[in-house]
Amino acid sequence: MMQKTIDRLLIFLSIFLIWELCTHTFSILDPFLFPSPEKVAQLLVEDSEVFRKSFTSSIYLLTSGLILALLTAIPLGLLVGWQRRLHQAVEPLTNLLGPIPPIVYIPYTIALLPTFTLSSIFVIFIGAFWPLFINTVAGVQAVEKGLIDSARTLGVSRWTMLTRVLLPGALPHILSGGSISLVLAFILLTAAEMIGATSGLGWYVKYFSDFADYPRVVAGILVIGIVVLLLMTVYRQVSSYLLRWRTSG
Amino acid sequence: MEALLQLEAVSLAYGNSASNRLVLSDVTVDVKEGEFITVVGPSGCGKSSTIGLLAGLLTPTSGTIRLQGTPITGPGPDRAVVFQDYSLFPWMTALDNIHFALQQVRKATREEALQYLHLVGLSEAKEKYPGELSGGMRQRVAIARAFAVDAPVYLMDEPFGAVDAKNRIYLQDLLLRLWKTGEHSKTIFLVTHDIDEALYLGDRIIIFTPSPGRIRRIVEVPFTRPRTRAYLVHDPAYIQLRNEILSLLQDDLIGELELVEGGSGI
Numbered sequence: 001m002m003q004k005t006i007d008r009l010l011i012f013l014s015i016f017l018i019w020e021l022c023t024h025t026f027s028i029l030d031p032f033l034f035p036s037p038e039k040v041a042q043l044l045v046e047d048s049e050v051f052r053k054s055f056t057s058s059i060y061l062l063t064s065g066l067i068l069a070l071l072t073a074i075p076l077g078l079l080v081g082w083q084r085r086l087h088q089a090v091e092p093l094t095n096l097l098g099p100i101p102p103i104v105y106i107p108y109t110i111a112l113l114p115t116f117t118l119s120s121i122f123v124i125f126i127g128a129f130w131p132l133f134i135n136t137v138a139g140v141q142a143v144e145k146g147l148i149d150s151a152r153t154l155g156v157s158r159w160t161m162l163t164r165v166l167l168p169g170a171l172p173h174i175l176s177g178g179s180i181s182l183v184l185a186f187i188l189l190t191a192a193e194m195i196g197a198t199s200g201l202g203w204y205v206k207y208f209s210d211f212a213d214y215p216r217v218v219a220g221i222l223v224i225g226i227v228v229l230l231l232m233t234v235y236r237q238v239s240s241y242l243l244r245w246r247t248s249g
Numbered sequence: 250m251e252a253l254l255q256l257e258a259v260s261l262a263y264g265n266s267a268s269n270r271l272v273l274s275d276v277t278v279d280v281k282e283g284e285f286i287t288v289v290g291p292s293g294c295g296k297s298s299t300i301g302l303l304a305g306l307l308t309p310t311s312g313t314i315r316l317q318g319t320p321i322t323g324p325g326p327d328r329a330v331v332f333q334d335y336s337l338f339p340w341m342t343a344l345d346n347i348h349f350a351l352q353q354v355r356k357a358t359r360e361e362a363l364q365y366l367h368l369v370g371l372s373e374a375k376e377k378y379p380g381e382l383s384g385g386m387r388q389r390v391a392i393a394r395a396f397a398v399d400a401p402v403y404l405m406d407e408p409f410g411a412v413d414a415k416n417r418i419y420l421q422d423l424l425l426r427l428w429k430t431g432e433h434s435k436t437i438f439l440v441t442h443d444i445d446e447a448l449y450l451g452d453r454i455i456i457f458t459p460s461p462g463r464i465r466r467i468v469e470v471p472f473t474r475p476r477t478r479a480y481l482v483h484d485p486a487y488i489q490l491r492n493e494i495l496s497l498l499q500d501d502l503i504g505e506l507e508l509v510e511g512g513s514g515i
Contacts, residue, residue, distance in 0.1 A: 144335050146332060146334060146335025146336075147335050147338060147339075149301075149304075149306050149330075149332070149335075150330070150332060150335055150336050150337075150338070151338075152305075152306060152323075152324045153304050153305075153306070153324045153328070153329070153330040154324075154326075154349075154350050154353045154398070155324055155325055155326045155353050155354070156353055160353070164338075164349065165338065168338070168340040169338075169340070171340070244378075245339055245340045245341075245378040245379075245380060246339070246380065247380070247381075
């Protein structure tokens with residue numbers, strides 16, 4: 001445990017050291033394209049208010065799209081996974097629409113929807129929808145038949161079957177689909193922001209690269225990395241809490 | 250007195266018309282109210298399918314099954330089922346599993362559910378998930394859940410099949426105790442592959458032939474209750490009955506083996 005921490009610190013330190021040596025100390029790399037760690041750190045502080053605003057704006061788009069996806073993909077996935085006939089009916093459609101890279105929707109939705117906010121939310125929603133939907137369907141189908149029989153012998157209603165048996169039974173699959181959705185949603189968010197936004201983390205990077213302000217670009221990329229890391233950490237915590245029953249003793 | 254459960258010429262086949270496999274053939278038996286029926290037979294004889302039919306999870310291909318005179322058309326709260334595995338929902342705690350089952354039949358508090366957990370001596374494990382319990386403990390919770398529902402009929406599909414010998418004895422005695430407690434008389438239909446278990450628990454033993462399952466014989470178990478294991482195993486009548494059932498099962502297996510050998514041309 002201790003060894004692991006030391007190893008990780010060493011990796012971070014050596015990368016930082018190489019960065020520092022190549023930029024600030026020996027100026028091996030072009031300072032115009034490669035800012036020193038000090039410069040980046042200074043910008044992180046200097047622009048902290050801009051970053052805070054960008055973060056808020058990005059999180060708003062991200063959560064709106066994700067919540068929309070959660071509210072539609074999971075109920076639909078439960079129904080489609082449960083009803084064999086429905087599943088057979090929609091499977092070709094899923095196979096056609098599912099694999100379309102959601103990024104290609106961006107120009108079209110910008111033309112289609114009145115505001116940039118709406119079109120980014122829509123693209124994030126589409127991107128997050130499919131992994132969640134497909135995994136919910138698979139999750140329902142993976143629920144042990146014995147558990148479904150057990151529920152049937154208790155005389156559960158359809159609603160109870162869906163919410164108290166199939167939903168928790170499919171949860172391991174749903175959550176692994178959800179982590180794909182989260183990553184995809186973030187990619188789409190930043191892509192959309194780089195195309196048409198006037199705020200947000202993706203906008204920050206794109207905006208300053210237009211001015212060739214590469215120190216700010218690097219700082220922005222770093223912030224995005226940290227935000228994704230934080231989101232994924234929170235997601236993992238929530239997942240393992242929801243699946244706490246799976247830790248068999 | 251009219252029988253509580255009536256199976257009348259029940260047959261069950263799996264698959265479609267092109268390729269169907271007969272699992273049960275022409276099973277007819279009447280079960281009286283309050284009776285403890287045990288079922289033994291070689292594996293694949295349709296013992297478990299019988300439970301599925303009685304539970305209403307399967308529909309007979311021909312014949313009828315009646316409970317209190319009414320044909321069984323699906324699962325219902327008048328029959329509680331205990332399976333060998335997968336009775337409990339792994340995402341609910343022991344207490345929640347019982348509470349959930351109770352709520353399907355009536356409004357119930359968690360305190361009420363706890364009483365049933367207490368009945369099987371597991372009140373301290375109420376917040377544990379099934380994955381954190383041993384196989385024996387899981388079956389205790391499953392039995393508690395079944396008795397919480399307070400159904401007139403209990404269907405058990407090898408409930409102690411995956412439990413070690415010591416726990417099995419404990420669970421058998423627990424089951425006998427619960428069978429006789431409560432206001433209503435309870436009828437139990439228990440499938441097992443253990444002849445001693447069938448003899449120790451049952452009023453009557455239904456012996457099945459290998460697939461397709463037919464009733465080979467129904468044996469009355471003459472021993473008075475409460476039965477004592479230590480006493481039974483030394484009773485010549487017990488040993489004789491046990492051997493008789495054993496040889497019935499073995500005859501069928503040998504018959505089946507010869508059939509296969511004959512078919513292969515040896």
